[in-house]
Amino acid sequence: MMIPEQSRITQGQFMFFVIQSQVGVGILTLPHKMQAAAKGGGWISTLIAGLIVQVIIVILWGLCRRFPSDTLFSFLPKITGKLLGSLLGLAYIGYFLLSAGTILSFFAEIVGKWVLQATPRWALLLLTLLTCIYLVKEPLQVIARLFVISSFTIIVMVLLSLFGYANANFTYLFPITDAGWGNIIKAANEALFPLVGYEVMLVIYPFVEGKSGGKLKAASVGNMLIVLFYTFEVFTNLVIFSPAIMPAISEPLLYMLKGFSFQIIQRIDLLFLSLWIFIVSTAIASWLYMASVGLGHFFHRGEHKKAVFYAAFIVFILALLSEDPSIIDLYDRILKTSHYLFVVVLPLIFLLFSYLSKKRSALTR
Secondary structure, rough: OOOOOOHEEOHHHHHHHHHHOOOOOHHHHHHHHHHHHHHHHHHHHHHHHHHHHHHHHHHHHHHHHOOOOOOHHHHHHHHOOOHHHHHHHHHHHHHHHHHHHHHHHHHHHHHHHOOOOOHHHHHHHHHHHHHHHHHOOOOOHEEEEEEEHHHHHHHHHHOOOOOOOOOOHHHHOOOOOOOOOHHHOOOHHHHHHHHHHHHHHHHHHHOOOOOOHHHHHHHHHHHHHHHHHHHHHHHHHHOOOOOOHHHHHOOHHHHHHHHHOOOOOOHHHHHHHHHHHHHHHHHHHHHHHHHHHHHHHHHHOHHHHHHHHHHHHHHHHHHHHOOOHHHHHHHHHHHHHHHHHHHHHHHHHHHHHHOOOOOOOHHHH
């Protein structure tokens, strides 16, 4: 597959692409979930989840490096045959679209709750998607450059969170293993899902310049930075809110920042949300891009730009239907199962089968 110059990205841009794909709505709710499942050891659960993600990244990298010139949608038929490969490719597109729709739905819920209470939900969904469409229809190189810039907003988010340590009480953490090591390890499963997005390497791996080892390093560093960011936010909230209060607060990070104000800035939580909105929009754009590349592969001779608009329409419908809490819960359950299937089980099977059948791209021979 010939890669156009405007679609090539550097390994550094690839790292930021992974970072932006992983950061999502989970950062606001994860501390609440970790405290409920692991108490003071919730930050340890987040680190364990990060290690598990790193293992998964190595599996995905091992699969991609056998087909360095192919995306997921073009190497699947080489492994499983044309018919099954095409069906699996369409199933992956469905997974990407549902992921985008679910993130968009959670996004609209939080923005509607904290900032734009009087704005119709459909308007929030539409405005966000129009922004994503404007970005996703561009070549990969343009998307990656924006992702590099937007990643620096995470530093500002960390700096804003540091204000919380003015009221820190580290005794809230102890005893750290109060929930038991079994629950701390089990809670890592809950922390896995806010970290999803690294599967973007299945789609953009062939567009990254350099050797395979450098690509693994870039993805690994990106994952490490996000895991540290999530762990920091979980730890911060665990030392700010007492174990008695945390169960009643679904977005503790925003409540923490709401209590701070300065002469110039009265609502730090709104400043944080503004940065968060930018970050989550890029995550939605990443999922939309993955789905568009797949649809472009099957229906538009590899031109993802032609698929962006109707892919976004599908995402809009999925998010619109999830206004009912029972629907969003259904999406969440489907995604948790799908994540293990499409990102862990199937890639591992494909990797093993490619070795057993000695199938690989000619460029790796």
